[in-house]
Amino acid sequence: MREVAIVAAGMTRFGELWESSLRDLFAEAALEALAAARADHLDSIYVGCMSAGQFVGQEHLGPLMADQIGMAGVAATHVESACASGGVALRSAFLDVASGMSDLVLAAGVEKMNDGADVTAVLASAADQETEAYHGITFPGLYAMIARAHMQAKGTTEEDLAWVAVKNHRHGALNPKAQFGREVKLEEVLCSSVVSDPLRLLHCSPVTDGAAAVLLCPLEHAKRYTDRPVKIRASGLATSTMALADRKDPAALDAVKLSGERAYRMAGVKPGDIQVAEVHDCFAIAEICCIEALGLTEPCAGRHAARSGLTALGGKIPVNTSGGLKAKGHPVGATGVAQAIEIFEQLRGEAGARQVKGARLGLAQNMGGSGASSVVHIFEGV
Amino acid sequence: MAGIVGYGAYVPRNRIRSEEIARQWGKSPESIRKGLLLEEKSVPGLDEDTITISVAAARAAVARAGVDPARIGAVYIGSESHPYAVKPSGTALIEALGIAPEVHVADFEFACKAGTEAMFVALGLVESGRVEYAMGIGADTSQGAPNDALEFSASAGGAAYLFGKSDLLVEVLETYSFTTDTPDFWRREGQFYPRHGGRFTGEPAYFRTVESAARGLLKKAGMKPSDFKYAVFHMPNGKFPLQAGKHLGFTREQLETGWIVNTMGNTYSGSSPTGLAAILDVADPGDLIFITSFGSGAGSDAFALRATERLPERRDLAPTVRSMLDGPRRYLTYGEYAKFREKIILND
Numbered sequence: 001m002r003e004v005a006i007v008a009a010g011m012t013r014f015g016e017l018w019e020s021s022l023r024d025l026f027a028e029a030a031l032e033a034l035a036a037a038r039a040d041h042l043d044s045i046y047v048g049c050m051s052a053g054q055f056v057g058q059e060h061l062g063p064l065m066a067d068q069i070g071m072a073g074v075a076a077t078h079v080e081s082a083c084a085s086g087g088v089a090l091r092s093a094f095l096d097v098a099s100g101m102s103d104l105v106l107a108a109g110v111e112k113m114n115d116g117a118d119v120t121a122v123l124a125s126a127a128d129q130e131t132e133a134y135h136g137i138t139f140p141g142l143y144a145m146i147a148r149a150h151m152q153a154k155g156t157t158e159e160d161l162a163w164v165a166v167k168n169h170r171h172g173a174l175n176p177k178a179q180f181g182r183e184v185k186l187e188e189v190l191c192s193s194v195v196s197d198p199l200r201l202l203h204c205s206p207v208t209d210g211a212a213a214v215l216l217c218p219l220e221h222a223k224r225y226t227d228r229p230v231k232i233r234a235s236g237l238a239t240s241t242m243a244l245a246d247r248k249d250p251a252a253l254d255a256v257k258l259s260g261e262r263a264y265r266m267a268g269v270k271p272g273d274i275q276v277a278e279v280h281d282c283f284a285i286a287e288i289c290c291i292e293a294l295g296l297t298e299p300c301a302g303r304h305a306a307r308s309g310l311t312a313l314g315g316k317i318p319v320n321t322s323g324g325l326k327a328k329g330h331p332v333g334a335t336g337v338a339q340a341i342e343i344f345e346q347l348r349g350e351a352g353a354r355q356v357k358g359a360r361l362g363l364a365q366n367m368g369g370s371g372a373s374s375v376v377h378i379f380e381g382v
Numbered sequence: 383m384a385g386i387v388g389y390g391a392y393v394p395r396n397r398i399r400s401e402e403i404a405r406q407w408g409k410s411p412e413s414i415r416k417g418l419l420l421e422e423k424s425v426p427g428l429d430e431d432t433i434t435i436s437v438a439a440a441r442a443a444v445a446r447a448g449v450d451p452a453r454i455g456a457v458y459i460g461s462e463s464h465p466y467a468v469k470p471s472g473t474a475l476i477e478a479l480g481i482a483p484e485v486h487v488a489d490f491e492f493a494c495k496a497g498t499e500a501m502f503v504a505l506g507l508v509e510s511g512r513v514e515y516a517m518g519i520g521a522d523t524s525q526g527a528p529n530d531a532l533e534f535s536a537s538a539g540g541a542a543y544l545f546g547k548s549d550l551l552v553e554v555l556e557t558y559s560f561t562t563d564t565p566d567f568w569r570r571e572g573q574f575y576p577r578h579g580g581r582f583t584g585e586p587a588y589f590r591t592v593e594s595a596a597r598g599l600l601k602k603a604g605m606k607p608s609d610f611k612y613a614v615f616h617m618p619n620g621k622f623p624l625q626a627g628k629h630l631g632f633t634r635e636q637l638e639t640g641w642i643v644n645t646m647g648n649t650y651s652g653s654s655p656t657g658l659a660a661i662l663d664v665a666d667p668g669d670l671i672f673i674t675s676f677g678s679g680a681g682s683d684a685f686a687l688r689a690t691e692r693l694p695e696r697r698d699l700a701p702t703v704r705s706m707l708d709g710p711r712r713y714l715t716y717g718e719y720a721k722f723r724e725k726i727i728l729n730d
Contacts (some may be wrong), residue, residue, distance in 0.1 A: 016581060112579070114582065194410070
């Protein structure tokens with residue numbers, strides 16, 4: 001396998017982007033990445049998107065998006081793994097370059113969620129239709145059950161959940177592309193309206209439009225495109241049972257653990273080596289579960305991490321410096337690529353007020369459904 | 383110069399509190415109070431509809447004008463809850479007020495903007511000399527689906543404005559309209575409740591349209607927010623008009639008098655016209671008044687107005703808006719409300 005680097009990135013602002021369609025969003029992010037690398041050709045394109053078919057009635061995104069950026073003819077594929085679609089698109093691009101099949105590949109993610117669709121119903125199609133969705137279970141409902149299980153097993157409190165939101169909003173306030181450029185107070189989170197007990201509105205990521213794109217090539221070609229490439233040290237993908245009820249421990253998110261272990265093994269690093277991480281905080285409880293599953297904290301210490309500052313900027317292992325899904329926004333199919341871009345910027349020293357000093361090794365973890373799929377990438381600044 | 387020679391408003395006395403609706407659906411009353419700034423809303427009685435509300439408001443307008451109704455040459459009722467899909471509301475009104483038969487009548491619909499639309503056309507006909515007096519009315523018994531956010535705001539009421547060229551209570555200094563095809567809220571033929579695009583109704587619809595119209599009027603009139611004593615914007619909830627006013631540079635003091643949504647609710651076509659009536663109930667001669675409506679779909683009409691010496695002399699001839707909002711009220715349970723709003727399915 002060849003060593004692979006990210007050499008350029010492009011990303012739209014995240015938010016309710018009423019003036020931009022699905023294709024506008026993709027084109028803006030993709031063209032920004034191509035321009036940054038001064039690249040005029042591509043060997044292939046991977047478009048991560050969860051459900052343009054349901055959100056805006058558009059399928060067949062591979063050729064559509066290639067065409068949108070004037071690249072009709074290029075090999076282009078739509079990749080779907082629910083909310084992990086972006087991360088899995090990145091993995092597909094990584095494998096394409098690593099295998100020697102392609103030399104210059106665009107990995108992008110896009111989602112247009114604010115266009116009139118019933119967002120909760122569309123997202124619920126990423127749950128198990130026969131054993132979950134048909135019974136009326138929604139994603140806030142599933143994560144509320146995960147939160148309850150975590151509370152019972154590990155003593156996690158509503159306040160612990162609220163601290164995750166406070167921390168991520170604090171980070172998001174420093175990110176000009178974030179949907180929410182404002183901080184929230186602990187009391188605000190704790191008295192926001194209940195969405196699905198014990199999850200309140202400010203424990204939940206928002207409904208977001210946005211796109212993100214990165215350009216990959218063999219590490220040995222990287223200097224043609226940039227002075228500061230970021231190497232992809234590892235890619236780990238794992239699955240778990242589709243239905244939450246079939247898991248031995250609903251609070252454990254074993255696909256996250258497994259994807260992390262695979263990535264650590266491939267990179268030859270330990271959790272303690274990671275200096276900055278983006279994890280999938282679609283709900284506040286998810287960040288707590290993910291940092292535990294990834295070994296970024298002790299198995300029962302995840303609930304203290306945001307409050308103690310361990311995972312805040314300036315802490316030992318800053319998590320979701322971008323603001324995370326909570327504050328940066330969560331255009332589901334774009335999220336995995338946007339996470340990689342935050343780490344890309346951190347490792348290049350371009351994260352501005354959010355910069356983690358001296359970061360060389362970073363991790364991004366993106367998951368689908370209630371954690372039935374999870375993909376982890378480990379990056380290194382070179 | 384043409385202007386307003388008479389005005390009147392009507393708000394039914396039935397009310398339902400936000401708590402009562404919130405309790406029914408397991409929602410937090412605090413978040414409605416704090417988020418939407420809505421305390422209670424008016425509810426039409428079983429025998430009240432857009433026509434009865436229009437008649438009550440129009441009678442008040444004629445009383446304040448002191449004009450023989452037979453001299454009114456045009457009557458336009460703007461509403462999105464005309465009782466009949468086919469059969470005009472205005473015909474019942476002209477008979478009730480003794481305006482018939484030498485009169486031009488039309489029913490208007492433009493979501494919540496139909497009231498100012500009727501006013502705009504009535505004003506134009508008077509200015510042109512086509513008719514001596516013309517009346518524009520905005521009235522609604524607004525629909526909001528059960529358990530929709532609209533249920534906390536959709537209410538009943540309306541206001542009527544009689545335009546003429548002499549004995550003005552209010553001068554119309556300038557008007558401006560801003561309209562685009564922005565489908566944020568709609569109700570199809572045969573459907574009972576409207577549908578809406580959720581948050582799309584905010585930034586790209588309400589705020590863009592209202593603020594564009596307001597800025598357009600200020601520019602056209604060569605005026606600035608601080609020139610006005612009062613301002614009123616369409617009130618879909620408590621928050622939006624205050625935010626729009628703030629963005630434009632109006633102060634809370636300028637908005638306070640016309641901001642009646644917290645206890646009246648959103649009377650759709652009647653919303654900003656009734657807010658204007660509340661301002662005329664207290665304005666002093668010479669006061670400048672700014673009004674901008676909003677109708678989904680989407681458009682805004684904006685008017686710059688000035689109160690005359692005659693206004694204080696005539697306003698006591700009919701009930702004030704505040705007297706109807708703060709006067710005798712009857713509070714309904716959700717069950718009574720459901721009955722009054724015909725949300726309960728009965729056998730014939």
